[in-house]
Amino acid sequence: MTTQLPPGMNIETVDDKIMTLNVGPQHPGSGHMRLIIKVDGDYIVSCDPDPGYVHRGEEKMAEYRNYIQNIPHLERPVIHDSSNILYPYCLGVEELLGIEVPERAKYIRVIAAELNRCIYILYWLAIYGIFLGHSTMFMWPAGDRELFIDLLEAMSGARVTHAYLVPGGVRNDLPSNFEERCLRQVEYFEKRLKEYEAVFYQNPLLKARTEGSGILSRTDAIRLGTTGSVLRASGVDFDVRKKEPYDVYENLDFQTIVMKEGDSYARSRVPYLEMFESCRIIKDALRKMPKSGSVRTKLKPNPKGGNDEVYRRIESGRGAIGYYIVSNNRPEPYRVKISVGSFRNLICMPYLLKGEKLGNMPAVYWGLNYWPVEADR
Amino acid sequence: MSNVIGIIRALNSGVKHLAVKRFTLRYPEQKLKFVGDGFQFNPETGVGIAGLRGRHILFHEHCTGCQLCSVACEGIAEAISMVKVHETWKHNKKAIMPQIDYGKCVFCGLCVDACPFYALYMTNDYELSSFTKSALIYTPAQLAIKPKISQDVEIKIDDRGASHG
Ligand code: SF4
Ligand code: SF4
Numbered sequence: 062m063t064t065q066l067p068p069g070m071n072i073e074t075v076d077d078k079i080m081t082l083n084v085g086p087q088h089p090g091s092g093h094m095r096l097i098i099k100v101d102g103d104y105i106v107s108c109d110p111d112p113g114y115v116h117r118g119e120e121k122m123a124e125y126r127n128y129i130q131n132i133p134h135l136e137r138p139v140i141h142d143s144s145n146i147l148y149p150y151c152l153g154v155e156e157l158l159g160i161e162v163p164e165r166a167k168y169i170r171v172i173a174a175e176l177n178r179c180i181y182i183l184y185w186l187a188i189y190g191i192f193l194g195h196s197t198m199f200m201w202p203a204g205d206r207e208l209f210i211d212l213l214e215a216m217s218g219a220r221v222t223h224a225y226l227v228p229g230g231v232r233n234d235l236p237s238n239f240e241e242r243c244l245r246q247v248e249y250f251e252k253r254l255k256e257y258e259a260v261f262y263q264n265p266l267l268k269a270r271t272e273g274s275g276i277l278s279r280t281d282a283i284r285l286g287t288t289g290s291v292l293r294a295s296g297v298d299f300d301v302r303k304k305e306p307y308d309v310y311e312n313l314d315f316q317t318i319v320m321k322e323g324d325s326y327a328r329s330r331v332p333y334l335e336m337f338e339s340c341r342i343i344k345d346a347l348r349k350m351p352k353s354g355s356v357r358t359k360l361k362p363n364p365k366g367g368n369d370e371v372y373r374r375i376e377s378g379r380g381a382i383g384y385y386i387v388s389n390n391r392p393e394p395y396r397v398k399i400s401v402g403s404f405r406n407l408i409c410m411p412y413l414l415k416g417e418k419l420g421n422m423p424a425v426y427w428g429l430n431y432w433p434v435e436a437d438r
Numbered sequence: 439m440s441n442v443i444g445i446i447r448a449l450n451s452g453v454k455h456l457a458v459k460r461f462t463l464r465y466p467e468q469k470l471k472f473v474g475d476g477f478q479f480n481p482e483t484g485v486g487i488a489g490l491r492g493r494h495i496l497f498h499e500h501c502t503g504c505q506l507c508s509v510a511c512e513g514i515a516e517a518i519s520m521v522k523v524h525e526t527w528k529h530n531k532k533a534i535m536p537q538i539d540y541g542k543c544v545f546c547g548l549c550v551d552a553c554p555f556y557a558l559y560m561t562n563d564y565e566l567s568s569f570t571k572s573a574l575i576y577t578p579a580q581l582a583i584k585p586k587i588s589q590d591v592e593i594k595i596d597d598r599g600a601s602h603g
Contacts, residue, residue: 130513135547197452204461208600211470211593218477218491218560224546233486236473249595259451265441266448359484370592 079106082183084422087116092433096410096426100419108210108414110407116437123397124310127363128154132224138401138435140221142181144173144213145377146435147226148383150397154228157366157388160358166230167308168350172243173216173225174375175339175346180209181248181378182332182339185430189329190261192423193270198261205253208246215239219325224326230357240347247340252337262330275425278323286407288432289380289402290331295323299377313345325421328428333379361394379403390431404436446471468602469589476561477547481554492548492564494517494538496581498525499559503534510552515540523578535578540566561585 062259066072078101085095093114099106119138135150136143148170155162162170181325183202191200210220215236215363225232261267282295292299300317302310318334321325366388374383381400388398406429415427463470473490480494508518521535527533536549536558550558563585591602 126513129548129551133544133548203537207461207463208593214490215473218489218547219545222544222546224548232547233479233488236488245595246593249600256451259447261448263444264448265444268444321544330511342485346492355483355485357485 062117065271065389069395073167078102082419085240086111088159094222094431094433094436096422098414098419103418105414105417105419105422108411110410112404112407112433114437115359115434117434119438120397120399123394126391127392128158128228128394129360131397132227133222135322135399136224138182138399138431138438139377141184141377142177143221143223144170144177144226144380145181145375146382146401148174148307148375148377148380149373150386151226151382152375153386154366154369156371156373157369157386158228158360158364160229160360162230162308162358163355165351165354168346169216169235170226170230170358171309171313172343172346172350173223173231174211175342176209176213177223179336179339180206180213180379183209183331183429184269184334185378186257189424189427193267194429195261195264195267198257200295201253201257201260205250206248210241212239212246215242227292227357229360230355232357232358244344244347247343251337251340254333254340257333262333268326270421271329271424271428272322273324273326274417274421275325275328275414275428276323277409279321281409281412282323285412287380287406287409289376289378289406290335291328291380291406291409291428294320294327294331296321301374301381305374307373307375309346309349310342312349313342314346315339315342315398325424325428329424330432365390366394374400377402379435380406380431386427399438401435401438403430403432406434458599461600461602463591463602468591469587470602471589471592472562474558474594477550478559479547479550479553481556486547486551487562489543490562490564491560492532492562493540493560493566493576493585494550494581495561495584496528496535496578497557497560498523498535498560498578498582500555500558500580501527501530501535504554504555505533505534506554507536507558508547510549511543514546514548515542515544517544521578536575536581537575538581539575541571541574562587562589 079099082098086093094112097109136147139146183206187199187202214220217223227317277295279296282292298317298319304315315338318331370387372385374381383400386394389395472490476489477491478487505520508520511518518536521537524533535576553590594601
């Protein structure tokens with residue numbers, strides 16, 4: 062007897078040699094998501110990523126709150142990179158409401174964003190280490206991350222969810238002797254970062270597990286629409302900070318890190334090298350920053366946007382984050398759409414994992430810089 | 439062969455750290471020092487003053503009961519409710535003041551930004567845990583108390599590495 066199935070559904074044929082594994086949804090490392098993996102012996106036959114377990118409705122929530130009240134909840138998707146996820150929102154709202162940002166505030170924002178990028182990458186690197194069974198590489202970045210958390214805490218007053226960037230500038234000026242303290246800690250961190258090289262990146266055990274696995278070619282990287290470090294590890298020179306500079310990035314001295322290989326090793330190394338560039342940006346910004354001046358433009362209470370729409374994007378630790386904001390003469394936005402790097406990089410997973418050994422799965426998965434909470438928003 | 443050298447190098451860089459000071463902060467024996475007395479806000483310039491965003495402090499002599507802090511928090515955490523106080527202040531006819539539920543507060547400090555009368559600031563006190571939910575609700579009288587804190591440890595950096603004190 063054949064039963065009629067609803068359109069779009071089909072019955073899966075079961076092969077005795079193929080086994081199905083569910084990786085997740087109980088927190089495979091960074092948040093709730095599931096990979097449905099089919100294995101033949103030790104080799105992956107197919108992988109089906111299944112996101113959506115941590116959808117929080119950030120976009121809908123943004124429609125009921127005014128432009129300032131939106132700040133605390135919009136940084137929740139990536140609390141480790143909270144300045145960067147707020148950045149495009151602030152840029153967009155400034156454009157909608159026609160707000161000028163003081164010069165000093167622009168530099169402070171760049172410093173906050175770069176400190177936060179380091180916090181994110183260090184956290185990511187710590188998890189990368191423990192995913193590959195390297196517990197030193199878990200302890201070191203997790204400890205060194207404290208240097209940056211300390212700096213951002215002095216700046217903004219909170220350790221993780223800073224709510225520091227606002228439309229019109231930043232919440233408060235830098236504390237006294239911040240420049241000196243920041244320079245000292247960033248310089249120490251650069252020295253420390255060089256030690257990671259021998260213990261992790263030149264370690265033959267890491268190389269054996271990551272080199273040549275999960276190769277994403279340049280054309281595939283572009284075709285699949287990847288972004289951020291994944292794109293740059295496949296040899297595409299694209300960084301929003303360089304290509305569409307926002308705030309003061311065009312005045313600052315840094316390079317885009319590009320690697321040609323496109324394998325897991327390159328994807329693990331690009332964010333690491335980017336931390337050196339972030340330190341360079343921070344030091345340069347501290348040097349070029351105006352030493353005094355206003356840091357926040359005073360807004361009217363409950364500012365209203367006209368009948369308008371904007372799209373602004375920035376480069377975060379996980380790739381480009383874009384905000385599309387529509388306003389309709391009300392204090393609340395009419396629609397906020399967030400486009401995040403994590404979600405766009407997820408699509409590579411079935412392609413990269415096909416034919417890989419199951420043991421290489423964590424390296425490929427985490428190398429994609431995928432953050433479930435951000436992807437589900 | 440190069441693999442063996444690589445592994446020895448990796449081990450060596452770890453072993454060197456046996457002689458390096460420990461970075462761990464021994465909380466609660468040690469507590470980190472913060473800048474200033476907590477996050478404050480100057481309504482005239484519209485700019486805040488850097489500091490830790492911990493528990494709030496309410497200055498009864500300044501609070502007018504205007505409810506702006508509670509309105510600001512409505513879209514964020516709904517942590518502030520206005521309650522009656524048994525005090526008579528000329529500038530606070532309705533005799534209402536904010537009461538904050540720290541079970542809900544996310545320490546964003548936007549209520550401090552909203553207060554136009556220099557009445558609501560934040561302090562360096564972050565140790566708010568309690569055994570009951572009701573103890574997390576701070577009444578205006580509790581919010582007026584200045585916290586007693588001893589936080590003095592800073593990150594120190596020398597040639598033997600970074601450490602906490
Ligand atoms: S700090 Fe934020 S969440 Fe807490 S009471 Fe103030 S506005 Fe509400
Ligand atoms: S604390 Fe400030 S904003 Fe809140 S009721 Fe008192 S005066 Fe108004």
